[in-house]
Amino acid sequence: MAxxxxxxxxxxxxxxxxxxxxxxxxxxxxxxxxxxxxRIEDGAVVYAEGGKILWVxxxxxxxxxxxxxxxRDLKRKHAVVAGFVDCHTxxxxxxxxxxxxxxxxxxxxxxxxxxxxxxxxxxxxATRKASLSELERLAVARLKxxxxxxxxxxxxxxxxxxxxxxxxKVLEVVPRLRKKFPDMxxxxxxxxxxxxxxxxxxxxxxxxxxxxMLPEVVRRKLATACDVFIDQxxxxxxxxxxxxxxxxxxxxxxxxxxxxxxxxxSAALAAELGSLSADHLLRISDAGIQKLAxxxxxxxxLPGTAFYLKAAHAPARKLIDQGACVALSTDFNPGTSMTxxxxxxxxxxxxxxxxxxxxxxxxxxxxxxxxxxxxxSKGTLESGKDADFTVLPFARFEETYYRFAWRP
Numbered sequence: 001m002a003x004x005x006x007x008x009x010x011x012x013x014x015x016x017x018x019x020x021x022x023x024x025x026x027x028x029x030x031x032x033x034x035x036x037x038x039r040i041e042d043g044a045v046v047y048a049e050g051g052k053i054l055w056v057x058x059x060x061x062x063x064x065x066x067x068x069x070x071x072r073d074l075k076r077k078h079a080v081v082a083g084f085v086d087c088h089t090x091x092x093x094x095x096x097x098x099x100x101x102x103x104x105x106x107x108x109x110x111x112x113x114x115x116x117x118x119x120x121x122x123x124x125x126a127t128r129k130a131s132l133s134e135l136e137r138l139a140v141a142r143l144k145x146x147x148x149x150x151x152x153x154x155x156x157x158x159x160x161x162x163x164x165x166x167x168x169k170v171l172e173v174v175p176r177l178r179k180k181f182p183d184m185x186x187x188x189x190x191x192x193x194x195x196x197x198x199x200x201x202x203x204x205x206x207x208x209x210x211x212x213m214l215p216e217v218v219r220r221k222l223a224t225a226c227d228v229f230i231d232q233x234x235x236x237x238x239x240x241x242x243x244x245x246x247x248x249x250x251x252x253x254x255x256x257x258x259x260x261x262x263x264x265x266s267a268a269l270a271a272e273l274g275s276l277s278a279d280h281l282l283r284i285s286d287a288g289i290q291k292l293a294x295x296x297x298x299x300x301x302l303p304g305t306a307f308y309l310k311a312a313h314a315p316a317r318k319l320i321d322q323g324a325c326v327a328l329s330t331d332f333n334p335g336t337s338m339t340x341x342x343x344x345x346x347x348x349x350x351x352x353x354x355x356x357x358x359x360x361x362x363x364x365x366x367x368x369x370x371x372x373x374x375x376x377s378k379g380t381l382e383s384g385k386d387a388d389f390t391v392l393p394f395a396r397f398e399e400t401y402y403r404f405a406w407r408p
Contacts (some may be wrong), residue, residue, distance in 0.1 A: 007048035007049060007050070007051050008048070008049040008070075009046065009047070009048055009049070009054070009066070009069040009070070010046070010047055010048075010049055010069060010070050010071070010072070011044060011045065011046045011047070011062070011066060011069050011070070011071045011072070012044060012045050012071070012072050012074060012080060012389075012391065013044040013059045013062065013071050013072070013073055013074070014042055014044070014059050014073050014074050014075055014076050015040075015042070015043040015044065015045075015059075015074045015076070015078060015079060015080040015391075016041070016042070016074065016076045016077060016078060016079050016395040016396070017039055017040065017041055017043060017079045017080075017395070017396060017397065018039075018040045018043025018044070018045065018056065018079070018080045018081075018381065019037045019038055019039055019040075019079070019080070019081045019082075019361060019381070019397055020037075020038030020040065020056055020380060020381045020382060021036070021037060021038055021081070021082055021361065021362070021365055021366055021379065021380035021381060021382075022036075022038040022380055022381075022382055023035060023036025023037065023038055024036050024037070024038075024358070024361070024362045024365070024366045024367075024379075024380060025366055025375075025379065025380045025382070028325060028370075029298075029325040029326075029327075029362045029366050029367040029370060029375075030320075030323050030324070030325050031320065031321075031323055032358045032359055032361075032362045033358055034356070034357065034358050036358055036362075037357070037358050037361055037397075038380075038381075040056070040057060040058055041058070042058055042059045042060065042076060043056070043057070043058060043059065043080060044056070044057060044058065044059040044062050045080065045381060045389065046062070046066045046069060047387035048387065049387070050182075050387070051386075051387055052383075052384055052385065052386060052387055053381060053382060053383055053384065053385050053386070053387050054066075054383060055383060056381050056382060056383060074391065076395070077395055078391050078392055078393065078394070078395065079391075079392045079394060079395055079396055079397050079399075080381070080389055080390070080391055080392070081150075081361065081365065081381070081389065081390050081392065081397055082365040082366070082378070082379055082380050082381050082388065082389055082390070083150070083151070083152025083153060083365070083378070083388035083389050083390050084149070084150045084151045084152060084153075084342055084364045084365065084368070084390055085151070085152070085153040085154070085327075085364060085365060085368030085369050085371075085372070085374075085378065085379065086146060086151045086153070086154045086155065086329050086330050086332075086340075086342050086364075086368070087153075087154075087155050087277070087298075087300055087327055087329045087368040087369075087371040087372050088155055088157070088277075088279050088300050088302060088329035088330070088331050088371075089146075089154060089155055089156060089157065089329070089330055089331065089332040089333070089340075090156075090157050090159060090160065090191075090331070090332060090333040090334075091139055091142055091143065091146075091154070091156045091157075091332060092127075092135050092138070092139045092156055092158070092160075092170045092173045092174070093123050093126070093127050093135075093138075093160040093170075093333075093334055094123070094126040094127045094129070094130035094134060094135060094138060094160075095122055095123045095125070095126025095127065095334065096126075096334075097118065097122060097123065097334045097335060097338075100113050100118045100119070100122070100335075101338075103118075119335065120160070120194075120195050120335060121198060123160045123334050123335070124160055124161065124162050124166075124195075124197065127160040127161055127166060127170065128161060128163065128165075128166045132169055132172060132173065132176075135169065135170065135173050136173050136176050136177070139156075139173055139177055140177065140180060142332070142340060143177060143180075143181055143184070143186075145340045145408070146332075146340045146342075147181070147183075147184060148408035149340065149341055149342050149343055149408050150342070150343075150390035150392065150400075150408075151184075151340075151342055152183070152184055152185065152388040152389070152390060153184065153185040153186075153187070153368070153369065153372065153374065153378060153388065154184065154185075154186055154187070155186075155187045155188075155189055155329075155371075155372055156173075156174050156177075156186060156187070156188050156189070157188075157189045157190075157191040157194075157227060158170040158171050158188075158189070158190055158191050158192060158194075158223075159191035159192065159194030159195075159227075159229075160194070161192070162192070162194065162195060162196070162197040162205075163197060163199075164208060164212050164213050164216065167190070167192045167213060167217075168213075168216060168217070168220070168222065171188055171190065171217065171220075171222035171223055172220075172222065174186055174188040174222070175222075185374070185378070185386075185388070187224060187225075187372045187374070188222060188223045188224065189223055189224070189225045189226070189227050189255060190213070190214070190217045190222070190223040190225070190226045190227070190247075190252070191226075191227040191228075191229070191257075192209050192213045192214075193209055193226075193227070193228040193229060193235050193239075193240070193243050194227075194229050194234075194257075195229065195234060196234075206239060206242075206243075209243055209246075210242070210243060210246045214226065214243075214246055214247055214250055214252070215250060217252075218250045218251060218252065223252065224252065224253060224373070225247075225252055225253040225254060225255050225276060225372075225373075226243070226244065226247030226252045226253075226254055226255070227254070227255040227256065227257060227279075228240040228243050228244055228254075228255075228256055228257065229257040230256055230257065230258060230264055230266035230269070231257065231258075231259070231260050231261045231262065231264060231266070232261050232262040232264070233261070234257075236264075237264055237265065237266060237269060240256065240266060240269065241269060241273075244256070244273055244275070248273070253275070253276050253373055254270070254273055254274075254275040254276065255270070255275055255276050255277050255278075255279065255371075256269065256270040256275055256277070256278050256279065257279055257280055258270055258278040258279060258280060258281060258284070258288075259278075259280065259281050259282065259283045259284040259285070259288060260280035260281070260282050260283065260305075261282075261283065262283055263283040263284065263285050263288070265285065265287070265288060266278070267281055267284045267285075267288035267289075267291070267292055267299075268285075268287060268288045268291045268292075270292075270297050271288075271291040271292050271294070271295035271297045272291070274295070274296065274297065275297050276297065276298065276370075276371055276372065276373050277297060277298040277299070277300045277327070277371040278292060278297055278298075278299060278300070279300040279301075279302060279329075279331075280300075280301075280302055280305070280314065280331075281299055281300075281301060281314040281315075281319070282306060282311060282312060282313070282314050284314065284315065284319075286318075289315065289318055289319055289322050289324065290322060292319065292322075292324045293319070293322040293323040293324040294323075296325075297325075298324075298325045298326070298327050298367055298370050298371040299314075299319050299324045299325065299326045299327070300326075300327045300328075300329055300368075300371050301313075301314045301316055301319075301326060301327070301328055301329075301349070301353065301363075302314075302328075302329055302330070302331035302337065302345075303328070303345055303348040303349055303352060303353055304330055304331055304337040304339055304344070304345050304348065305331050305336045305337045307337075307348055307352075308336050308337050308338075309336055313352050313353055314353070316349065316353035316354060316355055317353070317354050317355075320355070320359060325367050325370060326355075326359070326362075326363055326367060327363050327364070327367040327368045327370070327371045328342075328345055328346065328349050328355075328360070328363040328364055328368070329342070329345070329368065329371075330342055330345055341405060342364060343400045343401050343403075343405075343406065344401075344404065344405045346360050346363075346364060346400060346401035347401040347402075347404050347405075349363070349401075350401055357397070357398050360401065361397060365378075365379045365380065366378075366379030366380055367379070393406075393408075
């Protein structure tokens with residue numbers, strides 16, 4: 001029997017600052033304070049390549065047993081934080097809707113664009129026509145960009161197929177991406193309940209979702225969670241409850257696109273069902289805020305979407321002050337947030353959501369990991385946690401969002 005190779009040990013030393021986030025974990029990402037970021041000046045981290053963190057501390061205190069490991073010297077020019085988590089994206093789709101964006105900025109309404117065959121119908125049509133290889137090619141380019149912004153864990157939702165064949169095709173791209181990006185953690189979520197297709201009745205599609213799509217997704221192990229867009233003009237609260245119940249029955253975790261366009265109390269439903277997250281929350285009620293705060297369900301805020309649509313932002317301060325666990329994500333998608341720039345989302349959160357440095361750090365690390373059910377191994381720089389970290393191009397973490405829309 002071949003002898004198992006010992007893991008290669010490496011170290012990063014002389015980081016200008018190393019933010020462990022240990023206090024964020026201790027507070028479960030709620031009501032975090034400045035002292036919770038765990039700032040270490042001239043920091044160092046020792047890790048097993050492709051494995052776990054072994055030691056974290058000041059470079060001057062590096063244990064002698066690690067003196068001979070291979071080191072990367074940051075010369076106090078770069079900060080190090082836990083790998084960023086983008087916990088809500090629609091990375092895999094085909095088509096281009098830049099012309100629609102220009103038309104909308106020129107005064108065209110959504111109804112007028114939809115009447116011309118635009119909107120989500122346009123993306124669904126292009127995604128259905130695209131081959132698996134074409135979808136993979138598009139996704140690879142996007143994922144390279146996300147990685148350059150320091151993202152180490154990223155969720156990928158389906159939702160632009162709206163048929164069994166096309167939804168499965170979108171999800172089949174993710175295992176291919178994992179092989180090409182072994183340094184990233186990619187989480188797949190089934191969002192067949194994103195909208196309703198034009199070629200099936202509502203009842204037919206609901207039946208297809210519950211009786212065909214969900215069982216097949218589980219059989220092929222193509223997703224770990226199921227999401228539903230519960231909102232005006234999309235899925236009703238009762239339809240969402242039925243789909244999520246079926247997903248849970250089949251062993252999937254659940255997530256909800258909640259209270260974005262109008263208040264439907266779908267965030268409260270997510271909390272009631274023990275969902276991983278309730279996302280968007282532009283129209284969440286005070287009762288919904290209280291229920292999220294009292295639950296383990298993460299409030300995922302997507303300020304890029306509100307910015308893109310010139311809509312009122314989610315009540316981040318209310319959520320945080322009530323004790324909810326709040327994450328930030330890009331919501332990368334072709335219609336309402338065409339960006340993979342998580343640091344730019346952090347800038348919007350700082351300026352328009354009133355979030356502090358500690359709250360932003362928590363939102364893109366530990367809390368984002370919790371929104372994906374990965375908080376036990378990711379989200380902080382601590383001994384025993386995954387060796388996922390981001391070396392920033394700046395000496396201080398806050399420069400990441402102070403420098404608006406920087407080039408990676």
